[in-house]
Amino acid sequence: MLRDTLLLALPVSAAAAALNLLIYPEGTTTLLVLGPFRVTAEGAQVAGLTVLRVLAIAAVGSAFVRSTRPDALVADLEARGVPARLLFPLAAAATLLPATADRVRAIAAAQRMRGLDTEGSLRARLRGIVPIALPTLLGVLDEVEGRTLALASRGFGRPGRRTLLWRPAEAGVERAIRPLLVLGVLVVLLLRAGGVSFP
DSSP states (O other), X not given: OXXXXXXXXXXXXXXXXXXXXXXXXXXXXEEEEETTEEEEHHHHHHHXXXXXXXXXXXXXXXXXXXXXXXXXXXXXXXXXXXXXXXXXXXXXXXXXXXXXXXXXXHHHHHHHHTXXXXXXXXHHHHHTHHHHHHHHHHHHHHHHHHHHHHHHHTTTTOOSOOOOSOOOOOOHHHHHHHHHHHHHHHHHHHHHHXXXXXX
């Protein structure tokens, strides 16, 4: 989970940290001058808080993906009345991302078998992006088209409520914790509305 969190957060947090460190407009305390850029204490503080926020969001997403089965989530939400048209993108994203990661690994291994250098210098790695990205993109588009045809043949667009054949069992602990979580979110929203700020 820690590895997934870092991989998810690294691009966004690195860009946000660089922007806040190098071009934070309201900084007055200069720590370092790098050519035309001025690194300030205020910019460093905002950069640190931004990185922590991105890490927190990525950790929550990673924990959710690792602890929740997509089919169980979709079935439970649909049983609670959420329309299937809103649930399909959620289910597709939850199942397509792991499948795409497996596809990238398989394509990279196949390209290495053909002699493509994907683990050498930076220039060699940049040269290897297109031979890996293009088949991955075409494969994802083909899979999405297959899923769309499968849904159409099963009457996905049919109006009316669907009959569910399975709904995940709910533990007593989950029933007890759910109201507490909702209450916690409401308390945080009320505190924010009242002017209390969180880092």
